[in-house]
Amino acid sequence: MRPSALHLLHFEGGNALSAFRARALLASLQSACPRITGVAARHVHWAAFDAAPDAGSVDKLRALLAYGDVYAGPAEGELVVVLPRLGTVSP
Numbered sequence: 001m002r003p004s005a006l007h008l009l010h011f012e013g014g015n016a017l018s019a020f021r022a023r024a025l026l027a028s029l030q031s032a033c034p035r036i037t038g039v040a041a042r043h044v045h046w047a048a049f050d051a052a053p054d055a056g057s058v059d060k061l062r063a064l065l066a067y068g069d070v071y072a073g074p075a076e077g078e079l080v081v082v083l084p085r086l087g088t089v090s091p
Helices: 019-032 055-064
Strands: 007-015 042-049
Touching: 007 055
Parallel strands: none
Antiparallel strands: 007 042
């Protein structure tokens, strides 16, 4: 167990699906459930710090995570979260 709490920050990223992949995924999902009318996905990044990060570190991390096409999907609708399996650590 950690002696102190982690400081968590999240950064919402860009589109995770190209238009082509979104159409293909929608067709596949609709074959299982015809009520599905659309699909969109975006990257969301979480960063854990042992101590509160300074503003410069947060700005640098935000800049590194600003890539790809800006998310243009809906802000409402059903939410399905897909994440790496427990214990996975990304660089």
